[in-house]
Amino acid sequence: MKLTFAPQEDAAAGGPIGVLCFSGDLPTSVAGFARERGHDVFIIAFRGFASRAVEGFPHTWVKLGQLGRLFRVMRGRSIRRIVIVGALTRPHLRDLSLDWKGLRDIPSILRTLRAGGDDSVLRSAVRYFEDHGLQVMAVSDVAPELLAAEGQLGAIAPDAKELSNLRIGMGVLDALSSFDAGQACVVLDGRPVAIEGAEGTDGMIVRVSELRANGRLRVSGPRGVLVKAAKRGQDLRVDLPTIGPRTIELAAKAQLAGVAIEAGKSLIAEREACLALADRLGLFVLGVARG
């Protein structure tokens, strides 16, 4: 990676970085790496989403919708910079709670929910926090270690055929980049057999398993590559393309030969475990720089 970082500037900016944590292991990884880089971090954990592992850091729990409480916590701790991390899985009703500020502001944040893709909701949340004087940072700013490097990342190398599939897949994602569609596809024997829409990357990979099982894809053996990249112009502060052990597991079930993600603009959650799993299951993992 050829990025430059200046964590020393942190002190000047003042106050800890608020890590707004949703689902998965990524939030605590981000907080951990940020702390190792000398950042002061404070975790705001969303109940019903964030894992208990956040309790290893200075933290507080809030419910989704408690915007008044959220801003009081941040003011009280002099938090002026935040990073939003983790998956926004569907919450249980018991984990939702609206305080007065939530009641007032959330409708405008959610107004985009019907209109557009997930992206627009997240963009709208970023704008909301910025309007409240907060600086919204990207994971790549506070924990660049988590970004995928360029080149072969695991023990297994792709063959020429899969490199050609990979190029086709990058072409498909480029072509779709201006649409609010998915950011992943599976290319097998030169053909894009699955393209991500609203079902998400996992759902798309499962589809490839089904297509192989029901005979619509009449191929056997490990073949095909999952290609995942950021949309051009995507706001990486809210939606970095991410793979993790589950991605590898599903790709192996779909009998893919490997996984390619965009170098410098994608995250590997549980990186060690993820790459070890890929090695064990015989999948290559590639970080690909984009022209």
Place this chain on the structure above:
Amino acid sequence: MKLTFAPQEDAAAGGPIGVLCFSGDLPTSVAGFARERGHDVFIIAFRGFASRAVEGFPHTWVKLGQLGRLFRVMRGRSIRRIVIVGALTRPHLRDLSLDWKGLRDIPSILRTLRAGGDDSVLRSAVRYFEDHGLQVMAVSDVAPELLAAEGQLGAIAPDAKELSNLRIGMGVLDALSSFDAGQACVVLDGRPVAIEGAEGTDGMIVRVSELRANGRLRVSGPRGVLVKAAKRGQDLRVDLPTIGPRTIELAAKAQLAGVAIEAGKSLIAEREACLALADRLGLFVLGVARG
């Protein structure tokens, strides 16, 4: 439609048109319209695929793989022009049979099966017949009545929002046109929520139903449009985009507002029934000319 036809030339070309019939109602519609236009037709019905309705025409049954028999029939009837119609659903083993010529030639036709999409198999079949001195015609040559006209085809008109979805969908299909991917997508509230890969159009529409049922698409009421078009440069002799009553049924189950197909380059199977069903279920059907 502003196409010109000269069925009178038929006599000069000599011999009947061989209609190679696979699954569905389309083959007999094509044969029927061709006959109404004054063409002499002879049906070669593939057992296990073609419907019994073919028996209303001069016909013979062959099994898939009996290439020797197929060419003997065509020579015996002076068939020099053929049209290939109907869906190539997965055959039962009992409906396959290889004669000597089949045994010799089919491997080369199928060699493309693993390598590419359905398109390449069909292209390869067309080339095979052409190499044997046959002229392969398009449905649009022999039964242009079956092509979708431009404009509103049913009783229901799309609103401005769905027209905008439709334009986005055409953009997605344009962007993907150079890839051997699907030729359909569903756009809902400005967002391409499903893009066709190897699962086929029906599978893709069913996915939209599932995404609405499982809450990944949080919208209610009839919204969204299925857009289906030919790939640019697609050989329309083998794979005209086709919708039929089942398409409308699935689109209604997915609570779409309507269906748009490319005018002059798509077929509506069971046209009357199809449009009546769309009217009854409240879906618009549009034929769209492409720039």
